[in-house]
Amino acid sequence: MSLFSRSFVATALLALSCSAAQAASLDEVQKAGVLKVCTPGDYKPFSFALPDGSFEGLDVDLVASLAASLGVKPQFVKTSWAKLMDDFTGGACDIAVGGISVTLERQKRAWFSVPYMVNGKTPLVRCADVSRYQTVAAIDQAGVKVVANPGGSNERFARANFKTAQLTIHTDNITIFNEVLSGRADVFVTESAETLVQQKLNPGLCAVNPDKPLQYGEMAYLLPRGDTLTKAYVDQWLHLIRAQGDYQRITAKWLN
Incomplete structure (x- = not known):
C-alpha cells in the first residue's frame, strides 16, 4: 500500500471514529432522557434563576423546545460568567445558554451554534x-x-x-x-x-441608542468542540423554529 493510500485510510478511519463518538454524544442525551444545560441564570430576558431553583427566560423556553425535539427533559446547571467556559468544557453540561455572546476567545475552547440573535x-x-x-x-x-x-x-x-x-x-x-x-x-x-x-x-x-450599538455582537449557544452531529442538529432546529414561527413567538413573549 502506498504512503498516500495508508494516509487516506487512516484519515477515513479517524473520521469514522469521530463520527461514532459524535453520534454517541447525541444518542447518550436521548438515552439518559436529559439535556444538561449550563446557564448563569442572572441575565434577563435570556435566563434568570428563581428562588425555587427553577429558571425562566427566552433561552429557557427555547432550550425547552430543543429538548422536546429530542424527546428529553432540560436539566439546568447553575454556573457564573467567570466559570462558564470551565464548567462547559469540563463536562458539566451538554449545551450552554443564557445570552452568551459569540467571541473568538470562547470559540477557541468550544463551538457555537449559528447565531440566533444580533445584539450589540x-x-x-x-x-x-x-x-x-x-x-x-x-x-x-x-x-x-x-x-x-x-x-x-x-x-x-x-x-x-x-x-x-x-x-x-x-x-x-x-x-x-x-x-x-x-x-x-x-x-x-x-x-x-x-x-x-x-x-x-x-x-x-x-x-442609549439600542438600535445602534457601540459594538456589533451576536448571541449563540455553546456546543461541544468537534461534535459535528450535535452542531448540525442544533443549527437545523434553530432554522426550523424560525421558519415555523416558534422562535418569533418566544422572543416576542420576552422582548416585547
Missing part, C-alpha cells in the same frame, strides 16, 4: 444622561464611573474601551442596575436586549 453592546444610563453618553469616547472621560459585571464579554468590552473612566467590577449582575440608579455608577454597557428589558424594570434607567 449598548450603554444603560440614568435617563437624564442619555445625551451625555452617546459614544465610547464620551463615556471614556475622567470623572465618569463605569460599572461592569465580571467574567464575560461585558467586562472585556469595558476593559478594552474605557482606559480613562473609572471602572468598577460589580460581582452581582442582579443588583448592578442599582449602581447606576443610585449614582454610584454612571454607565453600564451590556447587550441591547438587556438594556431594553431593564429600562422597563427600573424606571429612571434608559438605553
